[in-house]
Amino acid sequence: MIQIKDLHKSYQMGSNSLHVLKGINFNVKEGELVSIMGSSGSGKSTLLNILGMLDEADQGQYILDGVPIKNLNEKIAAQYRNKFLGFIFQSFNLINYKSALDNVALPLYYQGLKRQERMEKAEHYLEKVGLAQWSHHLPSEMSGGQKQRVAIARALASNPKVLLADEPTGALDSKTSYEVMDLIQGINDEGKTILIVTHEDDIAHMTKRIVNLKDGVIIDDSKVEQIRAKQNV
Numbered sequence: 001m002i003q004i005k006d007l008h009k010s011y012q013m014g015s016n017s018l019h020v021l022k023g024i025n026f027n028v029k030e031g032e033l034v035s036i037m038g039s040s041g042s043g044k045s046t047l048l049n050i051l052g053m054l055d056e057a058d059q060g061q062y063i064l065d066g067v068p069i070k071n072l073n074e075k076i077a078a079q080y081r082n083k084f085l086g087f088i089f090q091s092f093n094l095i096n097y098k099s100a101l102d103n104v105a106l107p108l109y110y111q112g113l114k115r116q117e118r119m120e121k122a123e124h125y126l127e128k129v130g131l132a133q134w135s136h137h138l139p140s141e142m143s144g145g146q147k148q149r150v151a152i153a154r155a156l157a158s159n160p161k162v163l164l165a166d167e168p169t170g171a172l173d174s175k176t177s178y179e180v181m182d183l184i185q186g187i188n189d190e191g192k193t194i195l196i197v198t199h200e201d202d203i204a205h206m207t208k209r210i211v212n213l214k215d216g217v218i219i220d221d222s223k224v225e226q227i228r229a230k231q232n233v
Contacts, residue, residue, distance in 0.1 A: 001193045002028040007060035009046055020046045022216040033188040035196045035204040038213035044197050052085060052164050053077045065161050082110050086155030090167035092147040094139040100150045101135040107158040125153035129183060145176035163194040169203055181206045181229035
């Protein structure tokens with residue numbers, strides 16, 4: 001599903017160049033649940049931005065579902081993002097003046113679906129995350145855990161090939177974090193490919209494979225015995 005080969009990325013900082021990714025090699029098969037760990041400055045956010053087509057590598061290959069991701073203009077990058085990827089963020093990134101239903105339906109608007117179909121799909125995914133009865137509530141009327149569930153429903157609505165989750169439990173307490181991870185594990189059980197960036201060890205062990213980054217290189221990439229979040233809920 002994802003093939004990364006010899007990926008390098010540098011940024012200009014005044015007169016200096018900061019080499020953030022130093023030759024990353026990394027493959028993810030369809031249906032995997034992988035966490036990416038590393039301290040601040042390790043390069044994990046840069047890697048996630050490249051995977052999410054929000055940034056481009058200086059050199060190396062990125063192939064997503066058989067499609068080389070290279071030299072994309074913003075219009076094509078946006079189309080690819082909408083076709084291939086669903087995003088889940090630490091800060092939820094919901095539109096505050098729109099209901100849960102409208103937030104979930106938003107990616108479908110960009111896919112050109114008619115309103116009736118958008119609303120039906122959005123209702124289906126809100127039901128999937130256990131929030132059918134909250135469909136007409138605004139984000140301000142919801143708890144952190146509920147907001148993250150809406151964000152997960154939105155990420156799923158366009159039926160992406162890959163979910164990219166950036167610290168999805170970072171703003172939540174432990175109990176709510178495990179509830180969200182239980183939901184993510186269930187989605188992965190259905191066959192969805194998911195990558196999670198996290199700095200929390202317990203969350204990483206709820207995935208099936210942990211990739212550790214340090215100073216722009218992968219220092220460890222291991223399959224792990226998955227801990228089911230339900231045991232902790």
